[in-house]
Amino acid sequence: MRLKTNTLAIALLSSVFMVGCQPTSPPTDGPQPDLHEDHDQADGHDGHAHPEHGPNGGELLELGAEEYHAELLHDDDAQTVTINLLDSAAKEAVTIPDQEVTLNVKADGSGSQFKLTSTGEGEANSTFxxxxxxxxxxxxxxHADITLVVTIAGKQYRGQMHHDHAHGEEGHDHAH
Structure with missing residues (x-):
């Protein structure tokens, strides 16, 4: 009887250890699917793919947790700076009722604040x-550190970027 009890105890302990040592998911044959294949891990933005430039070729500022974007265009020929408010994909215009947005610029150790005014009229403004x-x-x-301050849908956003103006580089487009 003692032999049966010892054999039963050993069998139970062996099954507990064997169950505890099993992998949590069964192995599969072939390559495993990449669960993040829609993400670009090399872009530095939490693994999400992002456009580098706005629809007009300007530099992008992220607003919020990618809720919105703003495109900054600096046109040397026209001597203008333009901000376009864009959706989370940085493709479609987003409108706000405000007639102006604020751009804070820090360069050469000092800061300045600028108001960019809407190019439209009324309550559907997306270009400033x-x-x-x-x-x-x-x-x-x-070099300039730029902070855009804008209110969209009742929430204030601050988009920041470091603007480098590379003088003397061939192919540098000043309309950014």
Whole structure:
């Protein structure tokens, strides 16, 4: 009887250890699917793919947790700075009722604030411009830290970027 009890105890312990050592999911043959294949891991934005430029070729500022984007265009020929408000995919225009947005620029150790005014009228504004010579001068400098302040759907957003103006580089497009 003692032999049966010992054999039964050993069998139970062996089954517990065998069950505890099993992998949590059964192995499959062939390559495993990439559960994140729609993400670009090399872009530095939490594994999500992002466009590098806006629909007009401008630099993008992220607003919120990618809820919206803003495209910054600096046109040397027209001497204008333009902000276009865009959706989360940075493709379609987003409108706000405000007639202006604020751009804070820090360059050469000092900060300045600029108001960009809507190019439209009424409550559906998505494009804002400035011809302020000082703003254009700061953006033409070597480096500038830019913060856009805008309210969309009742929530204030701050989009930040570091703007490098690479002088003397071939192929550098100033309409950014």
């Amino acid at each position: 411009t400035s011809e302020d010579a000082k703003l254009i001068e700061l953006l033409e400098g070597e």
